[in-house]
Amino acid sequence: MSTQHNTLDCIQPPVHKKKELCDMDYSQDPPRILSNYLVHAPKPFNAEPHLPLLVNAGLITPTDVFFKRNHGPIPDIQLEDHQVYIGVQSHGQSDAGVEWKALSMNDIMTRWPKATITASLQCAGNRREGLAQLKEVKGVIWKAGTISNAVWSGPRLCDILKDIAGVPQDLHNEMIRNYHVSFEADDHVKEDACYGSSIPLRKAMDPLGDVILAYEMNGQPLTRDHGFPLRVIVPGYIGARSVKFLQKILVQPQESTSFFQRRDYKILPPWIDSSNVDTAWDTTVSLGEMNVQCVICTPMEKEVILCPKPVTVKGYAISGGGRAIYRVELSVDGGKTWEPVDKIEQTPDKISGMYWAWALWEKKVPKILTTSEIVVRAYDSSGNMQPEFPIWNYRGVMNNAWFRVNNVIQMPQPNM
């Protein structure tokens, strides 16, 4: 019997049950080009590209360089079998009372206009290493490569929610102001029955929000590592909200109850650590928009440059909420004096005008001394700037302190 349903049928989506860790099967994970990555963990596969690859590839990160963040095995989903379930839960209504509708991937790919958005995704844990150096943190100890930029295509979520879930388009509607959209993946993860997350309904319905359901990345069908067959792209937000392997969309009066919305991805206050963390989750808000960030990708810490010529320092900068990068300043004396970078390249979305994609910048530095500390900092269009020093938080998220590179050695090419 076919699992395909007509959109208007009222049906129940499959219910995921949490698996024991020992039942997690990673044998069907896709093959990967490991040479591009610093692999932090094989199961689940978590890897960030080497920093120079990020800037040398140009504004669009090739798919096989894009960072990979997983919480479980990559599900093996068949395009023709996959269904996306959409429902609305009103105030006080039980989960069982929700009327679901199902869309096939063919529906997703043909019923609405295909939007194309260039957007960077950044893990909230990017640069966690800088906080781990201050005090023990919980999480993958990411360096600064847990960010990448790609071109994503698929229907706008606002169109689907309007047509299938009857969500009003008027941004002044009370529902838009108070509701959330929860996403669930068709996967199994260590922490919960499946990966899940939510965003405010306002973000989903805002024509300037540019939230899409992407089935293409860089002009090709999504790869399994990046969410095949369908993922949410929530530009301007932390990567955790761009749920992969999308299976369920629920419009509801509260945030997702998933572990990843309620027990993770929050900037816990500095007085919260492993001893008292359970007291803090419910009083700490979930992360949404990214903060302003800037990183030097090349040269790297302790790099030896065998060339007497000026060195081109390169890196990325980004802010959240569609805010532009307005200025990048570089110091080669540990922050005593600053100069503008030579060039900042950033392109707004061609329809909404929002800045969802990172800026790449570069600056020629005449000579790097072994005593030079190279520091970078950026301003965004809200006048926010990165803090000079990192502020520790237990989950090690949102570290956007000034980025520093030390111990670069520049010397002439030795005689061969």
Place this chain on the structure above:
Amino acid sequence: MSTQHNTLDCIQPPVHKKKELCDMDYSQDPPRILSNYLVHAPKPFNAEPHLPLLVNAGLITPTDVFFKRNHGPIPDIQLEDHQVYIGVQSHGQSDAGVEWKALSMNDIMTRWPKATITASLQCAGNRREGLAQLKEVKGVIWKAGTISNAVWSGPRLCDILKDIAGVPQDLHNEMIRNYHVSFEADDHVKEDACYGSSIPLRKAMDPLGDVILAYEMNGQPLTRDHGFPLRVIVPGYIGARSVKFLQKILVQPQESTSFFQRRDYKILPPWIDSSNVDTAWDTTVSLGEMNVQCVICTPMEKEVILCPKPVTVKGYAISGGGRAIYRVELSVDGGKTWEPVDKIEQTPDKISGMYWAWALWEKKVPKILTTSEIVVRAYDSSGNMQPEFPIWNYRGVMNNAWFRVNNVIQMPQPNM
């Protein structure tokens, strides 16, 4: 002959000519309650309320406590004579080619629904004093009171621009993405022919942008000091964009050419000072959204508290772009250890859900030692936080470094 025109007439608005400083007449300025204010300059009148008044009045600042920022004499405008001129300039079109339409104040007050927005205005120069202590800056040396919160009422600018200027409502329209709305005041100022400024057209047309033309403040007609008979309210932006004494609205492909858009209100880079400032204006972007800010209003520096009981530390916090204040942290040891404040009060707009109004916060501190440095810092909903130390810029704008209060003396009431 009446100066009233039918809306559909094509007419020319009056052209302001720059006045010599010696011709500025301040004799018609309104009377003021000076005791509420620290007056920085009488002509033009620039004054900020004493900090404790700001928090003790509650979330809404009384009109006679609200800070006053002027660039020239207060114009003496008659409600029944005042006209607001609205035009659209297309690419390459000369100023003379613009077709203007005029609205009377009666039109403004009756033809569109009256929206009511509670929004804080903050001068970009708030806390300039903190930057002046580092190096010479240009501008009024404001302390931390150049911010206030009021209830504003009037029509939405998006409605007027749609009906009178034919601006499309579709936020994906190319014009929305690329154009600006310039405002000019019916006044005379020192720096230019009149006060002027602009905002992106997208901000004006966004239903979540909440830009209004206000003729009421705190339920009363605007006072002359606050822009009678009509001012723009651009919530979430620096105060400089909320133009008072509004006379002209021009939709155009570029930012306002006013001094106040092009030669002021920019975060100049730290290597720019009075010696080279002319090289930097055109390459430095204009300010729009506010950054994240937090200030202790009471106790004040060097305050003597004659009471042995716990002291309630109070202050405000705000961010730009409608972003909420998510956390306020207080330290009484100069930033070594932090605690949450006891209470944060902030209310989103009841229609759009955006956070345009400041948060007021307070915390009981058991005892303040003479050696205590009280420090506060806030996080907003984009995960941005204030910088620990101020970064100097020549115009002394957007200083949002951690706010510090020293030399508070707490002692028992002396025997009488």
